[in-house]
Amino acid sequence: MNRKALVIGLAITLPIIVLLAVSFGRDPHKVNSPLVGKPAPDFTLPAVGGQGPISLASLRGKPVVVNFWATWCVPCFSEHPVLQNSAASMRDVQFLGVVYDDTEPNIQKFLAQNGSSYPSLMDEGGRIAIAYGVYGVPETFFIDPSGMIVAKHEGPLDYGQIQDYIQKMSQKKVASREGTP
């Protein structure tokens, strides 16, 4: 075999084979958030139902779960009871819903029908969604007591996943405590 042709052929095909081998195992739609491991962007948003505004900074000191959702989002509908039950059972974790591209009457009607055990906040113009790099709903951010984003989850959550993420936040808390002299 022509040695020169073999070398040129390998030089062209090997990088393609390596690229395909690496890429086939990954979800092409999944883009890692640059915010994970960084401080969560602060926000102050009005709560649905005429309640006063809530700021993320005021919740510092406890783990916070921020869920971006909307009533028109079908996966959010299936996720809602999971989040409601989790919020009811995990009293030491603050759950927040941030409503994306929806109207307050729609939200109020949805919450009246499906229950509401934690505040839902109106994000007019999707400004906070942009600050969090949200691609679509539902997306959920897990913020540790120091205000750092520990994880981001795209798509609907189940109860086991929520527990895993909360545990991850707790472990990080323990690790940071242990690291403190």
Add this chain to the structure above:
Amino acid sequence: MMTTTRRFAFALALLLCASPSWAQTQTRTKAQIPAASVVGAPQGQPLSGTQLDVRTKEVASLVRCPVCQGLSVYDSPATMAVNMRHEVRDLLSKGYTEEQILTYFEKSYGEFVLLQPTMRGANWIVWLAPLALLALGGFILRGVFRKKAVPVEQDRPVTDRDQLPDDPRLARYVLEARELAYGWPGGVSPDHRA
């Protein structure tokens, strides 16, 4: 002089203004600027009018719509893109520079959101690879044209009827053709061969 009724109405108006619902309305109208905590205070001049329209188009054309296939937030009709376009416009109107705005989106969505990759790190490959490929193509073409320019050695003109071409393969074909045409090997009759 204020009557008692007027005083009562004035006090009631004050009370209503101080109520939580009024405070909430104020909170809603007061625009939050999350970009400020990421890129700091505006470093440019606040824009308005035609200049704002032009710059919005220019800057929004540099930001990729995260939910589309290769479209900028200026070109896409998706809700997410519209929101991002409005954000670009709002930030420009407040005096944020193009660099600050692109940095803000990059910090939220990652470098993926920039339609033009920045000239740093491994991104240099993206910028330099087309030039390198163009140079390689030029080099190959140069080689091809040089090869073609080499004069082809002409065959000796055939003057004699019985003369065979110099190319041995061609000569063999000529002999075979002669044999087919005349019926003798090489087209030469035994009489003539003698």
